[in-house]
Amino acid sequence: MERQVKSGKMVVRYVAILHLQTVFLLGIETLAVLGHAPTSEAPRQGPHFTSCLSREQETFRCWWSTGSFQNLSQPGALRVFFLKENSISRNWTECPDYTRSVPNECFFNKTYTSIWTSYCVQLRSGAQNVTYDERCFSVENIVHPDPPIGLNWTLLNVSRSGLHFDIMARWEPPPSADVKTGWMTLVYEVHYRERNSSRWEVLDLEIGTQQSIFGLHTNKEYEVRVRCKMRTFRNFGDFSESIFVHVSQIPSKESTFPVTLVFIFGAIAVAILLILVIFSQQQRLMVILLPPVPAPKIKGIDPELLKKGKLDELSSILSSHPIYKPEMFHEDPWVEFIELDLDGMEAGEKMGCSDTQRLLGVGAQLGSSHGLGVKDDDSGRASCYEPELPEADPDTLAAICLAQHEKGATSLLPQSNLSATTAGGTPPDPDPAPIRDPIPCPTHRPESRPLVQTQLSTHSWINMDFYAQVSDVTPTGGVMLSPSQQSRVTEKIPVEKKEGQDAQVPEKENVGEQQKKAEGKKRFQLLIVTPEEGAYTSEVDAQKVSSGYSHEKSCEDSIPQTIQPPAKKISQEACQQLGGPTGDYQSPYLLPPPIPVPPVSDYTVVQDVDAQHSLLLNPTTTVTATPAPTPTPTLTKPSPAMAVGYLSPDLLGNLPL
Amino acid sequence: CVLHCWSLFVLLLMCLDLHTLVESAPICAHGHTGCHSPTLSDLFDRVIQHSARMHGLSSDLHSDFEQYFLPSRNQIGRINRKCHTAYILTPNGKENAQRLAREELTEVILKLLAAWRDPLSQFHRSMARHEDFTSISGNKALEMSDMVHQLKNGVEKVAEKMQLLGMISNSLMSLSSTEALAPHSASSEARSMSDYELLYCFRRDSNKVQNYLKILKCRIVAEHGC
Numbered sequence: 001m002e003r004q005v006k007s008g009k010m011v012v013r014y015v016a017i018l019h020l021q022t023v024f025l026l027g028i029e030t031l032a033v034l035g036h037a038p039t040s041e042a043p044r045q046g047p048h049f050t051s052c053l054s055r056e057q058e059t060f061r062c063w064w065s066t067g068s069f070q071n072l073s074q075p076g077a078l079r080v081f082f083l084k085e086n087s088i089s090r091n092w093t094e095c096p097d098y099t100r101s102v103p104n105e106c107f108f109n110k111t112y113t114s115i116w117t118s119y120c121v122q123l124r125s126g127a128q129n130v131t132y133d134e135r136c137f138s139v140e141n142i143v144h145p146d147p148p149i150g151l152n153w154t155l156l157n158v159s160r161s162g163l164h165f166d167i168m169a170r171w172e173p174p175p176s177a178d179v180k181t182g183w184m185t186l187v188y189e190v191h192y193r194e195r196n197s198s199r200w201e202v203l204d205l206e207i208g209t210q211q212s213i214f215g216l217h218t219n220k221e222y223e224v225r226v227r228c229k230m231r232t233f234r235n236f237g238d239f240s241e242s243i244f245v246h247v248s249q250i251p252s253k254e255s256t257f258p259v260t261l262v263f264i265f266g267a268i269a270v271a272i273l274l275i276l277v278i279f280s281q282q283q284r285l286m287v288i289l290l291p292p293v294p295a296p297k298i299k300g301i302d303p304e305l306l307k308k309g310k311l312d313e314l315s316s317i318l319s320s321h322p323i324y325k326p327e328m329f330h331e332d333p334w335v336e337f338i339e340l341d342l343d344g345m346e347a348g349e350k351m352g353c354s355d356t357q358r359l360l361g362v363g364a365q366l367g368s369s370h371g372l373g374v375k376d377d378d379s380g381r382a383s384c385y386e387p388e389l390p391e392a393d394p395d396t397l398a399a400i401c402l403a404q405h406e407k408g409a410t411s412l413l414p415q416s417n418l419s420a421t422t423a424g425g426t427p428p429d430p431d432p433a434p435i436r437d438p439i440p441c442p443t444h445r446p447e448s449r450p451l452v453q454t455q456l457s458t459h460s461w462i463n464m465d466f467y468a469q470v471s472d473v474t475p476t477g478g479v480m481l482s483p484s485q486q487s488r489v490t491e492k493i494p495v496e497k498k499e500g501q502d503a504q505v506p507e508k509e510n511v512g513e514q515q516k517k518a519e520g521k522k523r524f525q526l527l528i529v530t531p532e533e534g535a536y537t538s539e540v541d542a543q544k545v546s547s548g549y550s551h552e553k554s555c556e557d558s559i560p561q562t563i564q565p566p567a568k569k570i571s572q573e574a575c576q577q578l579g580g581p582t583g584d585y586q587s588p589y590l591l592p593p594p595i596p597v598p599p600v601s602d603y604t605v606v607q608d609v610d611a612q613h614s615l616l617l618n619p620t621t622t623v624t625a626t627p628a629p630t631p632t633p634t635l636t637k638p639s640p641a642m643a644v645g646y647l648s649p650d651l652l653g654n655l656p657l
Numbered sequence: 658c659v660l661h662c663w664s665l666f667v668l669l670l671m672c673l674d675l676h677t678l679v680e681s682a683p684i685c686a687h688g689h690t691g692c693h694s695p696t697l698s699d700l701f702d703r704v705i706q707h708s709a710r711m712h713g714l715s716s717d718l719h720s721d722f723e724q725y726f727l728p729s730r731n732q733i734g735r736i737n738r739k740c741h742t743a744y745i746l747t748p749n750g751k752e753n754a755q756r757l758a759r760e761e762l763t764e765v766i767l768k769l770l771a772a773w774r775d776p777l778s779q780f781h782r783s784m785a786r787h788e789d790f791t792s793i794s795g796n797k798a799l800e801m802s803d804m805v806h807q808l809k810n811g812v813e814k815v816a817e818k819m820q821l822l823g824m825i826s827n828s829l830m831s832l833s834s835t836e837a838l839a840p841h842s843a844s845s846e847a848r849s850m851s852d853y854e855l856l857y858c859f860r861r862d863s864n865k866v867q868n869y870l871k872i873l874k875c876r877i878v879a880e881h882g883c
Contacts, residue, residue, distance in 0.1 A: 010726065010851070058751055086743070114749035115868075116861050140864060181883055182871030183751050185709070231709070232716040232864070 047078050047123050048133040053144045056176045059113050062106045064123050077126045080106045085118035115139050145228050145237035146174035153245050165247045170210045171226050185231040195221040218249040697818050701874040704811040711804040712863040718797050719856045740858030741847040742772045754872045760825045763816050766869050769862050770809040776847040777802035780855050
């Protein structure tokens with residue numbers, strides 16, 4: 001309330017001052033008028049300042065007009081005096097420079113111009129007795145910059161339709177204004193209008209020296225001009241000269257329109273095609289680009305089983321599993337057996353015992369009975385069975401079996417021959433593969449295959465290294481072989497012999513065959529042990545076997561020229577490592593009948609071991625009929641089956657599969 | 658004991674360093690790596706921008722005041738009334754300003770800014786009491802008084818930097834002495850001024866400050882065209 005009163009008072013005060021001043025001036029003017037000219041009806045106006053302005057804030061000028069006082073037009077009739085605010089002497093000084101070229105102009109140069117200083121100029125008569133007009137100002141407030149120069153325009157773009165266009169107008173600041181040092185900061189205002197229009201379009205103040213104008217119509221002429229002022233002040237300078245903008249419509253633009261459209265559509269179509277192709281061939285592409293990484297696993301074994309720890313299922317699976325380390329497989333379980341009878345097994349190995357024999361403990365018994373003599377005899381080492389049984393196909397196995405059997409059969413009968421051949425040293429084995437080697441059966445004797453098959457069918461297992469007729473499985477895991485082996489073998493001998501002879505149709509091979517047979521005989525000597533007592537063999541028999549078997553092939557010799565070179569080593573190792581008789585096994589093993597007795601007993605190929613560890617025998621199967629889904633030969637089938645039966649759970653872990 | 662003495666000595670040194678750092682108060686500590694200390698040109702630009710804004714504000718306020726209180730402006734001469742900063746000798750032209758020594762010019766600027774701190778806060782308070790004025794104007798007044806303070810600090814920093822770079826001698830008077838030199842009458846005169854007069858004077862002085870800064874920058878940074 002008080003404030004309002006105070007401000008009201010101020011207003012009143014100011015208004016009063018204003019009135020006084022106007023009255024004063026009017027009074028002066030009337031006096032002047034009265035003093036100089038007769039009164040007239042027309043609005044009489046004495047000499048007065050028309051304007052005072054500065055162009056660059058460094059100098060300024062004042063113009064006056066005589067008004068209706070015509071007699072004052074001569075120079076010197078009117079004089080200008082000025083007073084600066086800070087002048088020491090409060091004297092009115094006359095205009096420093098009356099411009100000659102321009103009438104009624106007073107020019108204040110730099111020395112007389114003080115910025116931020118109040119000036120008062122007075123228009124006096126020549127005699128200085130009359131003051132016609134007075135003005136007070138500060139120079140910075142009367143600055144009107146010069147118009148910008150160099151106004152021109154450039155085309156920014158034309159609309160797609162070709163009806164509108166945009167331009168960029170550019171100009172330069174007035175040269176008189178010192179913008180570089182920053183003495184004057186200018187802002188610009190652009191106007192434009194259509195040629196025939198009377199109204200100017202005003203754009204916003206622009207600090208820079210360019211301005212873009214949008215939305216102009218083609219085929220129309222435009223006029224553009226610009227002016228400037230000091231940034232924080234109000235006085236605009238003059239306008240620059242106008243420029244004219246005209247852009248004619250270009251119809252040819254449309255010709256490029258469809259071309260670009262065509263390109264765009266083409267690209268889209270190609271992209272769609274690609275996407276379709278990718279989606280249709282997604283599977284294949286996925287396989288190609290991102291081949292599935294096989295998780296580390298054993299084929300056929302579900303890792304879940306391992307996690308659950310179901311050893312029974314696992315063992316059954318493993319038994320049927322093709323992938324395993326044959327050499328290790330062969331070694332470890334046999335080693336377990338062999339451990340107890342180190343010497344014996346070595347001897348047995350040297351004598352060329354097959355896996356079956358090893359399993360049955362033939363070699364072990366033999367070895368143990370014969371002692372070290374046999375063991376040290378390197379020459380007596382028979383060919384070791386190739387552990388690379390998995391790689392052999394059933395055919396080769398069949399051939400092997402056949403050859404072995406044949407040889408065994410032939411060798412069995414003529415004992416004299418046997419002794420002769422054994423005495424004669426080791427005849428060279430013309431066979432590409434030694435008989436001992438189960439894998440590379442003498443494939444050049446295909447005719448012997450039916451012999452094998454028949455023999456197999458007749459269950460003669462003696463000379464077949466892989467097969468043994470198992471009559472029973474003991475609780476401890478021992479396999480009991482059929483006690484009727486000998487009789488059957490005996491029966492079968494002539495049959496075999498005959499068949500073997502039948503097989504020897506090609507007479508040219510007689511000699512070789514004889515030799516082979518002899519070899520086979522001697523190799524099979526150890527195998528044939530008569531289980532007269534049913535389950536056990538006597539030492540006498542064992543000695544017989546061992547004595548009869550004077551000539552043995554070394555492990556190295558026995559190693560056939562197999563197709564699989566690494567097998568050699570393994571077989572060698574198997575041969576050499578064969579030590580440690582299987583002392584664990586307590587079950588008695590049926591040994592094969594003695595040498596002169598050809599084994600004719602039936603044999604059964606163990607197909608599989610079921611969950612209860614019972615052997616699944618398949619008496620009618622042939623070698624070829626052995627389950628061949630696995631790449632491993634049938635030898636592996638019974639062996640793991642039997643092995644599983646003998647393996648204790650803690651040994652299962654050692655099972656190299 | 659030796660260890661203690663040594664540690665104390667090191668601490669003392671550090672304290673001294675910190676003290677000097679604090680006193681000089683640069684934007685980045687000396688010798689700091691990876692710290693981008695603004696160049697003198699940048700500092701000048703900032704300060705000039707600030708002064709331009711300040712001048713714009715003062716001009717707006719002044720014109721508002723004029724419209725409100727005085728419809729016709731050219732009729733009234735302000736020759737009788739002096740601004741309270743009249744005691745500060747300021748160059749009144751471009752050449753004068755260019756001829757003036759850098760140190761003196763800087764000093765003038767600082768003096769001007771120092772002289773306006775109190776009157777502006779006073780003005781703001783009086784503006785707040787005015788019920789006639791709109792809140793916008795009141796905000797402007799407040800902003801203006803803050804700006805003066807900030808601008809003074811900015812110019813001080815610029816001066817320090819210039820001294821650091823050896824562009825001006827160290828004869829620049831400290832701030833306290835600058836303010837101390839102000840005659841006592843100036844402050845009393847400021848208090849007696851009306852709001853309009855205050856605005857008028859401040860508008861003029863802010864324009865002075867802006868232009869002086871520009872001239873100073875041109876001279877010191879030595880850009881093309883200066």
